Amino acid sequence: MSQLVTLKIDGMTCASCVARVEKSLLKVDGVDVASVNLATEKAQIRTQQSSDELVPHLIAAIEKAGFEASPVNHQNVQQKQKSIFDLHGPYAVALAIGLSFPLMLPMLLMPLGIHWVLPAWLQFLLTTPVQFILGSRFYVAGFKGLRMGSGNMDLLVAIGTSAAYGLSIYQWYLSDFGHTHHELYFESSSVVISLVMLGKWLEARAKKETTEAISALQALWPNQAKLLATRDLKNLDYKELPIAQILPGDWIVVLPGERIPVDGLVLDGASELDESMLTGETHLVDKQVGSKVTGGSMNGSGRLIIQATDVGEESTLAKMIRMVEDAQAKKAPIQRLVDQVSSWFVPAVIAIALINFGTQYLVFHEFENALLYSVAILVIACPCALGLATPAAIMAGTGVAAKHGILIKDAQALELAHQLNVIAFDKTGTLTVGKPKVMSFHNLTNVPDEDLYALALGLQLGSEHPLAKAVIDFAKEKNIRPIDFTGITAKVGQGIEGQCLSGSYQNKTIALISHHALKNALAGNEFEKADLLAINELNQGRSVSCLIDQTNQSVLAVIAFGDELKPGVAEVMARLRAMDIKTVMISGDNHLVADLIAKKIGIDHVYAQVMPGEKADLIKSLKLQTKNGLIAMVGDGVNDAPALAASDVGIAVSTGTDIAIHAAGITLMRGDPGLIPDAIEISKKTWQKIKQNLFWAFFYNLIGIPLAAMGYLTPMLAGAAMAASSVSVITNALLLKKWTRPTH
Template identity: 35%
Template sequence: MAAKLETVTLPVTGMTCAACQTHVERALRETPGVDQATVNLMTHNARIVFDPGIAAPQALIEAVREAGYDASLPSPDAAAARPEQDADASRSLRLRAIGAMTAGILIMLLSMPLGMGAHPGLFDRALMAIAPWLYRIPARPLQFAMLAITAAGMFWAGRAIYRRAWIAARHRSSNMNTLVALGTGAAFFYSAVATLAPGYFLSHGIKPDVYYDSVLLILGFLLLGNWLDERAKHRTLDALEAFAKLQPTSARVLREGIETVVPIELIAAGDTIAVRPGERIPVDGIILGGSSTVDESLITGESVPVPRAPGDRLIGGSVNYEGALEYRATTIGAGSVLGQMLRLMEEAQSSKAPMQQLADRVSSVFVPVVLILAVLTFVLWIALGQGAGHAFAVAIAVLVIACPCAMGLAVPAALTVSIGRGAQLGVLFKGGESLERLARIDTVVFDKTGTLTLGKPEIVSAHPAPGISEAELLQLAASVEQRSEHPLAHAVVTRAALVGATLLPAEDVSAIPGKGLRGIVQGHAVIAGNLAMMEAHAIHPADVSSEPGTTVLHVASDGRYLGVLAARDTLRPGAADAIARLRSLGLAAVMLTGDSPQAAASIAQAVGIDQVVAGVLPDAKLAEIRRLQSTGRRVAMVGDGINDAAALAQADAGLAIGTGTDLAREAGDAILLRGEPQQIVDAILLARQTLRVMRQNLGWALGYNILGIPIAAGALYPLTGMLLSPAVAAAAMALSSVSVLSNSLRLRSFRPQ
């Protein structure tokens, strides 16, 4: 018997680049009992699937710590404190960035008198006019002042960087902090020796240059980049945080007729809750009294407020408009619609897109390769006779211009923003792989009932067999259908109630997929279903011509044919427009339904679908998806997520019409919360745009390093005489990851065309 696996998401601290992510992921995957481990640099968490009989959560935390980082068990208190902690960390980053850059500029000013030649330049003359006293200070005091300021700045602004680099070294790994620490540390050591023992350099024919300003400016630009990164990352998670804030912290509960305000955590299923106009619905439930309109836009993406009356469902987090309501709480916490949405979004944002694999492979070897390139650059410049000081500055530029951060953020940043934007539009993607597959599809296969139609058919006519009344026909049909959740069953039961038919108890009721139902009603074997159901029981229905677009339900008892009911479903608003939009995108549309060819043809003609496969059972739907795929088609299947689960799973991308009650059980790669056909097109367009942004980000991240490192190494020097100073290289490095995040944030403004 296979062990039951569990999933936990651990907050991880100390990660700063793609190399950090790779190290944590490797450490977790090598832990005994771990089945899967995915680490997200954007959200700073690790999602782990593990066998609790082998690996306890504490063992997972220890594995992260042994890799040189820290982790903790998730807790509501920690999650609540996270925004304040993030704000404090952001303020600290900004302060240290400003401090380091200010100190770096001060060092530059202090160093100008030391580098002034016989003929002062423009800047020297300007500074002499502003601060003539600076040029009267002896050289040695200026040098010692620069040494002291730089040492203090490194300790205050850069201590976190050096600490992380040291931890990584202790664990025999490397990351971006390693590059920065080595670059700034080497520059400071070189400058300190040049200051304290200039004779040593002069005796070896080396000019005792100092790079104090580069040290502080490198740290300043890095910290500035980190601060901008954190701000941008926070903006990418705005959608998730907005959903998390939808649930109120308290609710008005009616107990023994007395209204009491209680914390949301104390609400139990079955409690009666009162909601006043303008208040937010605290938890899911069913209305007991009152009527109103409710704004569900932040949850379902539906911009128009929907009317709600007794018996209707309420979704926690939506806003009540003008009427006072009383309702019974049904699901709370993680089981609520909002709770499930949050969990699905968090899981999706923690997932990896296949495109991330390239970045992961590069990141795993990036830092060691850069270290080797920096050493080779130093040796090459020495060999070319350019001098140790010159070679040293170029090697430092190589170290600090390299940026593994941009590669680590290229795909997750776009994925995170896209998943949040999709949720705002009422589309829940289940992960990066799902989104990437959807972007590449060329054929969309639709189920008919509940997808192109509303899934709320009505009985429009009844044709009882001779000797049978309409009431008798409806009574037996509704009695066996009353336990079914199929839309057609609801239509039969509703029509029976309208004619006053009394429902009889039914026993041994079973559903025959794609055909109908059978059961025992007062000792009689009753079957209700399509023509295939009748033929399977050797029953030959009367030849009754049905109206175009209707679905027929044949009824028989003890082998005797009783008659047929005809039902008509309503076409979903916007279905025809959605098919037209799909065609304009170059996508083929196919209808796949278990309904009769006549009913299917009528709907297909109304929406503009040419390819129709009708009268198929669930296994035949699966076979048709496979047939399309065998011809080279990349297929998306749109269905109700339950009856079409196998076809949705087989398709390259599955889009399930959300029931709004149990999202986690929906099959497929994405859930359409409103179930509108237009959402299918919106989901495909968003997926395509996200894929483009991912490619742009990866192209920029790889291209930046492929071009930036050689330029920093002096590739353009023979042609232009240009070399990058270490400070300029650090600025470029800081801006590279910011540019990737900024490009990803464009997806926040995605508008379906």
């Protein structure tokens, strides 16, 4: 069975670093797939081996490539404390700028008519610590990249600034140590390093904002929980324990104003919870005995006693964080193309710089200009923005989606959602509330109603089907005791049958079947009598089941079920129609019921009486019909999972089953169908940001390299432009955070 290992990587600066780490990881025995993300600074490795055995080898491979790595703990992500001696931190940036400013000052004073130059020895003293101490990170990372047979941003900076520094030393020597007849370029190397350091620091700060959604989710976890010492609701003697020590089954006290520490069931008390950070729902949700609560929710005015059900990595909050992190760590398909381009980018830039140097020197005999122009090319062409363009937008898009209750499991789902042509909806639990009720019970025998209620209840006990729950609730309201059955067998899409052990129908085979299965079960007058009643109920938009005595081939009762449509479903269909998306409803219900509901809410096409096992085949068939179009499937049940997996984009409703959620690329954290067009809108905005970012990333290089080659960009301006390109790409992606749900 394959496993997914996630590692945190420190020290990557550009897309070339990503390619180097991936190449190194793929050389490790047992690694099937390796995907590295520059924006999240994480690697995801798929392997068939035990992760515990493989992790040390993976970390060693990353360190050999020139970077630091550590395993990711999803529940407790600790930020590293920045030391004052950290060469990547703000103190180092401030020191570099402080040492470089006197070197820049003569240039700033020149437009004012003040011609003042620092002595060569002072320029040397100011520049050297910037070049070789504060800038040592570029030499170290560049050398490691070169050792692995690839170039990166650090190598370009190291070569470019070293050339400027070396030229200055040479010119100083020619000037006989003090008589500055030759121009020095110490300020170019010093300022370029300072600007690149400033740009990377600003970039790191901006990247933190793109992970705000994860940080906000992690902040929902309380550090401790109040564990009841004894399971006595009258004696609330509790002790506070770290949340990591809470186990399933423990009884927890939650006081007013505290966060729920774990997923659980309310045993005592009543309150209202704020679940907005988990579901995007703004109003408070009432909770009482028997209600499910989710860890991370904020308790309102009441005290609650809850029994822990899911804790730690199995809790809803942990799964949400893992899903968002995985989506941000995985690559969108377009990013793989960008990575391929980037892998050739650095060698190509070095070649262009060398050709330019050779041309300028051999043709125009200008050694200094040739060197400076080539340095500017090396600096402006750093592929940082190219590597960040796609992942920064993906991170911002998945973050804003999570804030509104939409969890996107992988980047591919986010990239494809805006291209959808058709969306297929399961009916029960997706378009309807999913809690059908018995609306009418037609007794077709002389036997008392209570006896038939007991038969239906006995057949349905233990079933998780929505109609079975409706029968159970109906019988409970009437205080009916079930009749025992043996040999109960469920026939998918048709009904359930078993042998009755007592009462009026002892030793008879009794079945509760759907209306469309009735014709195959019975014939003649018995069928016609039940069919007339059933059609009347179906015309009112109700689902129908029939209780039959298979031994005597007779209909005992016709039961009609009603299920409410979710609020705003018709408006959702109108929004999708405005997006030029066709809608399809897939239902196991009768054609009459399905058509009536579809007409009411504006569904374009209906497939009724579809067996659960046929849904996936129907999705595949729809994909063939739409040719180049993309299809999404929206569902919530176990039987929807194959169809969700078969679609181009699976959308699961989190109020449904775990298997449906695992099969889907997008999960709606609340049962609001309005989140579907919201997810498409976020996908569209994210895709726009990706295109804009890639345009600007290429624009900087396509314009900057020729300008640098012709001498219109000094190395300092090139450094500023390179830093600005990375920051602008991330800032553009961060504009996605301003997206708000449209009001209708």
